[in-house]
Amino acid sequence: MVNAVSLSAVDGTAFSQALRASIARSGLSLDRLQARLQANGIPISVTALSYWQSGKRQPERRSSLSAVRVLEDVLGLAPGELLSLLPPPKPRGASRRRPGPGTVNFPAEALQALLEKVGAPHALEQQHRLNLMSLHDCCEIADGGGQRAMTARAVFQSTADGQDRWLLVYDHGGAEAGPPRLHGLRNCRTGRVEIDTKHGLTAAELVFDRTLDRGETQLIEYTLTNGGPPYPDSANTYYREFRRPVREYLLEIRFDSTPQRCWQYTRTGPEAGEDRRDLQLDTTGGVHSVALDFGPGVFGIAWD
Known part of the structure; x- marks a missing residue:
């Protein structure tokens, strides 16, 4: 997953x-x-x-x-x-504060340690200089419920000069699941990659093929591919966690074996409840859902 x-x-x-x-x-x-x-x-x-x-x-x-x-x-x-x-030095050791606003599903301490390894220790705290205008995720679920691959297409607009990369953190589905292979498909390449095998997390840079100045946009495509079969268990869900608002998010799930029921769910904070809405499968056995002006929070699709 x-x-x-x-x-x-x-x-x-x-x-x-x-x-x-x-x-x-x-x-x-x-x-x-x-x-x-x-x-x-x-x-x-x-x-x-x-x-x-x-x-x-x-x-x-x-x-x-x-x-x-x-x-x-x-x-x-x-x-x-x-x-x-320079800002005041950060406290270290057991009394260290959690970095910035917590994420809903990612352990804060593990995430911060991973960001430091990839060379972005302040990514959770820095002013946002790339606006995520549009994101389309297409997740492929194989027979047996394993996640075969995920392909993403993202459009960014820069709010400052000199922006040349995007930082992605993803969960492989636990410590037992190996990390998927990350490939830049269009207008980007893989930069630094760091893996936390204990928590099943990976942080990776997607480096643009050009540097953006203020107001410029960039379209990129990349894919995450798992080894298999058998593929890592999807736990009957796929979600994306947004720390900042996204104007448009399209999530599409393609199944080799059609599930009985699918639903969209959202969560907007660690203590917030989950909102659900049933989804209709299309004629190809797939399903999709769209979020407009969503975030921060979690947006996902689950199935029986």
Whole structure:
């Protein structure tokens, strides 16, 4: 069973934007900037500098904050000009707060750990810079009730310059089920992928074939394919969890063996009840349902 939560792409922050602009003004490449820092006794990788200026990560450790102080000097900035743009360090250990608004079906702590591994630790907290205009999921259920594949077509509109990827988190159906294969079919490719085998979760980047500026739209298609037969048990349901509103969501289920009954269900919060509506099978034995201006919440189809 593959079920997904839709997150925004890794967004820029005030710190990353200021750092990127300062580096551009200096005319220094990241390699030369790294050499300047090392000459000042600051060992730091080019990868870390790249992540900082792109907003994929922010300096939090004491050694990283020391590096930012030297960066300010190397780039000719006033002391504290970059440091003042960083948020307070996040608490660590057992007292760590749950990240942002909780999701309905995904364990918050496991999700946050997975996002950190994929290089998007602030994805749950960042300002949304890609609006999901339209999404169409088509799920294939094989004989025996296993989920063979899911194909998705999504349309985004950027609300800021420089947006080039979307972050997807999906549930394979428990720790026993292996992760499905993710393939970009149209206008995107697979970026970084991290798997949590204990909770049966995967986080993956879908990198666009071009960078979007403010107001531009992008259409992508991708597929998640399970190994089989036998295919992972679908538990007689497929759903998508939205953390932000979607203008239009079309969910289509195609069955090799026609079920007796199907229904749509929605949930809008961890404590909210479930709303149901019966659905009619079409002449091909499939079923679909449409949500308009839906979210946050869970929208799915279940069957007997």
